[in-house]
Amino acid sequence: MNKKAIVLAFSVSALSGFQIIAQAADVDAGRDAFETCRGCHSAPGYSNVYPTYYVPKIGGQVPAYTVAALKAYKESSRSHRTMMANSYDFSEKMMENIAAFLAESTGGSKKSISNMGDIAKGKKLAETCLSCHDDDSSPDATNPRLAGQYANYLEKAMKDYQSGKRKNPLMKSMVDKLSDDEIKDISAYFASLKGLTTTE
Numbered sequence: 001m002n003k004k005a006i007v008l009a010f011s012v013s014a015l016s017g018f019q020i021i022a023q024a025a026d027v028d029a030g031r032d033a034f035e036t037c038r039g040c041h042s043a044p045g046y047s048n049v050y051p052t053y054y055v056p057k058i059g060g061q062v063p064a065y066t067v068a069a070l071k072a073y074k075e076s077s078r079s080h081r082t083m084m085a086n087s088y089d090f091s092e093k094m095m096e097n098i099a100a101f102l103a104e105s106t107g108g109s110k111k112s113i114s115n116m117g118d119i120a121k122g123k124k125l126a127e128t129c130l131s132c133h134d135d136d137s138s139p140d141a142t143n144p145r146l147a148g149q150y151a152n153y154l155e156k157a158m159k160d161y162q163s164g165k166r167k168n169p170l171m172k173s174m175v176d177k178l179s180d181d182e183i184k185d186i187s188a189y190f191a192s193l194k195g196l197t198t199t200e
Contacts, residue, residue, distance in 0.1 A: 025063070030101030033094050034199070036086060042199045044109035045150075054113065054150035059197035060106040062137060065144040066099035067092075077167055103137070108198035115151035117181075117188025125186050128174065135195055147195025154187035 040046055040055045047054055058066065072078035074087040087095075135147045146154065158175045160166040175183070 025096045025100035027097070027100045027104060029094075030097035030099070033098050034101055037098075038199065040082075042108065044111045044198050045113055051156065053152045053156045056153045057108075057149055057196040057198050058102050059108045059199040060137065060145065060148075061099075061102050061196060062141045062143065062145055063096070063099035063103045063139075064142040066102055067095045068142075069144075070095045070098070079165060102199060105199045106197055108200045110148060110194060110197050112148070112191050113150060113152075115155065115184055115188055115191070117151060117184035117186075119185070119188045119192050121182075122185035122187070122189030125178075125182055126189050129186065133190075135193070145195050146190040147193035149190055149196050151184075151187040151191035154190055155183050158183045158187070 034041075041058055043055075045054055069078065070087050070090060071092075073080060073083040074090055076084060090098075129146075132143045133146045135145050136143070137145060157166065158178065161168060161171040161175050162178070164172065178186070
C-alpha cells in the first residue's frame, strides 16, 4: 500500500471514530438537560445548606465519572436529596449527553476558596492519590479529576468514604486512616491546582 493510500485509510478511520463518538453523546442535548442544574453548579462558591460545603465544580469533569456519579444518585447509592430528585428519571443517554457537555464546559470560574490547609503538606500526602487522580482528561479516562475542586467539598467526600456514606472499598482503604488535618491538607493541595471550573 503506497503512502497516499495509507494516509487516506487513516483519515477515513479517524473520521469514522469521531462520528461514532459524536453519535454516542449529544453535547447540545446535554446543555439543554443541564439547564435545571445551573442554579447550583454555575454559581461560583454556591454553598449547600446543610451540611455546609461548596457545590462542586463540574466543568471539565471526566465524562465516565460524571455518568457514574449520576447513576449513583439515581440508584440512591450516593445520598443527596436534590441530586437524587434531579436524576431519578434520567436515562443513560441523557446522563451521557450531560457528561459530554460538562467535559467541554471549561470556561467558567476557576475561583479557589481556601480551607486554611497546608498545601505543601497536602502535596506530599497526595502522592499516593496521584496514581489515579493525575488530572487525566482524555476521552478514555474514568477516575474523577480533583484539580481545582473546592477544598471543603473534597474534605466532605473523603469523610463520606471514611464513614461509608459513599460506598467504594478502594477509596475507603485509601482515606480510612487519614486525620482531619491530613484530609484538610490534601484538599487544600488539590484545590490549589488549575483544573475544574464552574459550568458556563
